Amino acid sequence: MLAGGCDAEYTEIVVERTDSNLQHRLPRAFDQRSTGQTREGEAMFPFELLNLSHGFKRYFDIAPAVSDELQDQAYGIRHRVYCEELGFEPVREDRRERDPYDTRAMHVLVRSMKADRFVACARLVRVDPTDPTSLLPVEKACAHTIDRSILDPARLPRDRIAEISRLAIVPEFRRRTGEQHTAIAVSEADFGIVDMPRFPYIQVSLYLGAIALAKRLGVETIFILTEPRLSSHLAKLGVRIQQIGGPVEHRGERVPSTMTVSSVEANLPRPVRPLWELICDQIWTGFERRGATLH
Numbered sequence: 001m002l003a004g005g006c007d008a009e010y011t012e013i014v015v016e017r018t019d020s021n022l023q024h025r026l027p028r029a030f031d032q033r034s035t036g037q038t039r040e041g042e043a044m045f046p047f048e049l050l051n052l053s054h055g056f057k058r059y060f061d062i063a064p065a066v067s068d069e070l071q072d073q074a075y076g077i078r079h080r081v082y083c084e085e086l087g088f089e090p091v092r093e094d095r096r097e098r099d100p101y102d103t104r105a106m107h108v109l110v111r112s113m114k115a116d117r118f119v120a121c122a123r124l125v126r127v128d129p130t131d132p133t134s135l136l137p138v139e140k141a142c143a144h145t146i147d148r149s150i151l152d153p154a155r156l157p158r159d160r161i162a163e164i165s166r167l168a169i170v171p172e173f174r175r176r177t178g179e180q181h182t183a184i185a186v187s188e189a190d191f192g193i194v195d196m197p198r199f200p201y202i203q204v205s206l207y208l209g210a211i212a213l214a215k216r217l218g219v220e221t222i223f224i225l226t227e228p229r230l231s232s233h234l235a236k237l238g239v240r241i242q243q244i245g246g247p248v249e250h251r252g253e254r255v256p257s258t259m260t261v262s263s264v265e266a267n268l269p270r271p272v273r274p275l276w277e278l279i280c281d282q283i284w285t286g287f288e289r290r291g292a293t294l295h
Contacts, residue, residue, distance in 0.1 A: 053274035056201050059114065062209045062279055064216070064286040065107040065121075072096065074107035074121040074166075081168035088251055101125045101137060101165075106217070108209035108283070110202055112173070119173045122206040123166040124213050124222075132158040137165060138223045142256040146245035151258055156221055163223040164210045169202055204237060208276055211239075212283045215261045222261065225254045238267040 065071045075096035082088045083097050104127070110120040128134035139146075139153050146153070153161060214222055224230075224241070225248075231241040240263055245256040268276050 051274060052199060052271055053278040055199065056205060056275055057278060060110055060112060060201060060205060062108055062110050062205055062282050064213055064283050065109055066286055066290045070109060071102075071107060073109055073118045074123070075102075077109075077118065077121045077168050077170055078166055080170055082166075085171055104128050104134075106213060107166075108206065108213050110205050110209070120169040120202050120206055121166070122164060122168075122210045124210050124217070124219070125163045125165060126217070126219070127158040127161060129159065136161065136163040136223055138163050138225045138256050141225060141250060141254075142245050142248055145248055146256050150242070150244045153221075153223065160218065160220045161223065162214050162217070162219040162221075163225075164207070165225070167206050167210075169206075173202065204275070205279060207234065207239065208237075208279050209283065211259075211261060211264055212276070212280045215265075215280070216283055216287065220261050221258060223256065223258050225250060225256055228253065228255050231257065237272050238269045239264050240267055 063070065065074050075098055078097035079089075079092060079095045083091045084095075089097055102123075105123050105125040107121050107123050109118045111117065112119045125136055127136065136153065148154075211222065214220075226241075228243070228247070231243065234241055239259060241257045241259050243255050243257050247253045247255045265276070
């Protein structure tokens with residue numbers, strides 16, 4: 001799940017042309033239907049002439065937490081959100097929120113260029129490479145609700161599955177008043193309206209960054225325990241999530257769901273592809289700069 005919305009100056013940056021400034025808004029939506037050039041899933045985007053990667057890299061970058069120092073940054077963000085603000089976990093003396101799954105997990109971190117610090121994180125948990133029978137968090141939490149006729153995680157190659165969890169954004173980058181104590185993902189309002197579109201860069205980059213990290217690590221099937229409404233919101237990005245079981249109570253109603261890296265890549269709408277490619281490039285560069293190796 002993703003904790004909170006985000007500050008207007010950062011995540012409500014209206015979707016922009018490459019020569020526009022921060023406050024520029026489109027005069028009217030681009031009518032894709034009149035061009036005959038849309039693919040399935042693109043009709044909801046009034047952004048055909050825009051460059052989402054340009055907007056993202058002006059204000060943010062993303063990196064894999066390939067060092068202890070970067071992992072510590074993620075633990076600190078998690079503590080601020082999950083312990084100090086939302087009270088989902090107990091406050092720790094060291095102000096770092098961890099759990100046993102972190103021994104087999106890696107994070108992605110989003111950095112604000114203006115603030116010059118990391119402001120959001122997401123975690124990718126893998127199966128313990130020394131124990132292929134070890135379970136992902138969703139396999140434990142939803143042991144009795146997963147419909148194994150749809151998909152049985154136990155039958156998948158264990159080194160090719162992972163779970164996205166612990167998505168968090170620091171409070172000062174939250175967007176909407178009244179959501180400070182609500183864990184949300186991507187909402188309908190984050191995409192604006194037809195005449196005034198905008199794009200939720202931080203939220204989307206966390207999901208795409210975690211998916212890109214999975215690709216870099218050789219993972220194909222990704223699980224997530226999330227709010228039922230997330231599927232419709234991520235569908236706007238071409239990210240197709242399939243529910244694979246009934247709901248459980250976990251800080252609200254959550255459902256076990258899955259996606260595949262290959263389907264995400266195949267179905268991204270044209271306006272989102274440059275952003276995906278930029279995020280992949282930054283994830284790859286993060287590994288290369290630190291000489292990280294795959295395990």
